[in-house]
Amino acid sequence: IIVSKTNVIHHMERDKTKLDHSFLATPAVAYQKAKNRIVFVENNATGRQKIQFFGLGLWINNLRFSLFILMVAPQKGRLLKAVWRGTVAGLKK
Secondary structure (H helix, E strand, O other): OOOOOOOOOOOOOOOOOHHHHOOOOOHHHHHHHHHHHHHHHHHHOOHHHHHHHHHHHHHHHHHHHHHHHHHHOOOHHHHHHHHHHHHHHHHHO
8 A cells, every 4th residue: 555645635515504413314314313312222222232232312303302302403303304304113023
């Protein structure tokens, strides 16, 4: 591997909103985030961690997401519906 100290790399990236940074910008992304959190815990957590997550963590995070969406998002209803639909879909899986 050859590394040059004279080359400069400029990364061009669009400006992101708070919703983009939290992966809640569109209903499709919000749905996937809600669903994939549950799938990740089911596949990777220990029994104790699952009890903690499903007993309290999941619901607190969903309420936090909901409040964040209500404060920041322009399309509140669609995003809220997507987060809760993703949660239900993850729990059914």
